[in-house]
Amino acid sequence: MQRIELTDDLSFSRVVHGMWRLNDWNFTPEQRLDLILHCLDQGITTFDHADIYGSYTCEKLFGEALALQPELRSKMEIVSKCGIVLESENRPSHKSHHYNTTKEHIVLSVENSLRDLHTDYLDTLLIHRPDPMMNPAEVAEAFSELKKSGKVRTFGVSNFKAHQYNMLESFLDEPLVTNQVEVSASQLENIHDGTLDHALEKRIFPMAWSPLAGGAIFTGEDEKSLRLKDTLKQIAEELGTEDLSEVLYAWILRHPSNILPIAGSGKKERIDAAVRSLNHELTLDQWFAVLHASMGHDVP
Secondary structure, three states, X not given: OOEEEEEOOEEEEOOEEEOOOHHHHOOOHHHHHHHHHHHHHOOOOEEEOOOOHHHHOHHHHHHHHHOXXXXXXXXXXXXEEEOEEOOEOOEOOOOOOEEOOOHHHHHHHHHHHHHHHOOOOEEEEEEOOOOOOOOHHHHHHHHHHHHHOOOEEEEEEEOOOHHHHHHHHOOOOOOOOOEEEEOOOOOOHHHHOOHHHHHHHHOOOOEEEOOOHHHHHHHOOXXXXXXXXXXXXXXXXXXXXXXXXXXXXXXXXXXXXXXXXXXXXXXXXXXXXXXXXHHOOOOHHHHHXXXXXXXXXXXX
């Protein structure tokens, strides 16, 4: 498995496993542990979480599995996110859906995540969404406190545009390490609007959520999905595979910003497909063929 160095003392596996839907899989703690072990066996050591996933349950479900073999913590990197507030029976004090990036909320969110995950530190904490009411000086205070206490090693953001990223980073004692954004052959916004260019400029490695576009490319019957499927089938044949997801992952991996795709499946065969995609390197002809199919026209 390829590894990406975010800092001098922190690296992530090139493929990340996402826990957004962990609650939907209805696994026992032993089955969750088995999935974690399978990921580690495949070289996937980085696990992506957020406090809100599964209505504030997924981190606890992961932590229950990790508690069965706590020595595994030293073999993995855990990423979590905070800043979104959801109404939930698991958070009865929450009265509405909004954002909260106050120091008090960030610190409390981390403490809750650490307890639920059965760990005493996060490798990386991300602010989940840009907050129009964010006080960046207060975020900086929270980050500094969490760093000094050893509860969080590094910090990043998710779904931020370049100007939002730069604004927050300008208040911090040390640079952000990543920006987790949506990237797929079907969702090109962050390619076209300069978000990935900004990652290159900052020398950071972005993470990509929903790299398979939620499966819409495989099931959609609209013109765009049909174009993409036809193109992906042709490239898959050229690469010697029948799994279109391998082509989609390989398309993301080919980008010069060294994107880390998040594979968010509870099925081992789908996780394995993401890992196999590392063996494929698309040519420029193939990469642009996918881009053209998505856009519905050639580049200028």
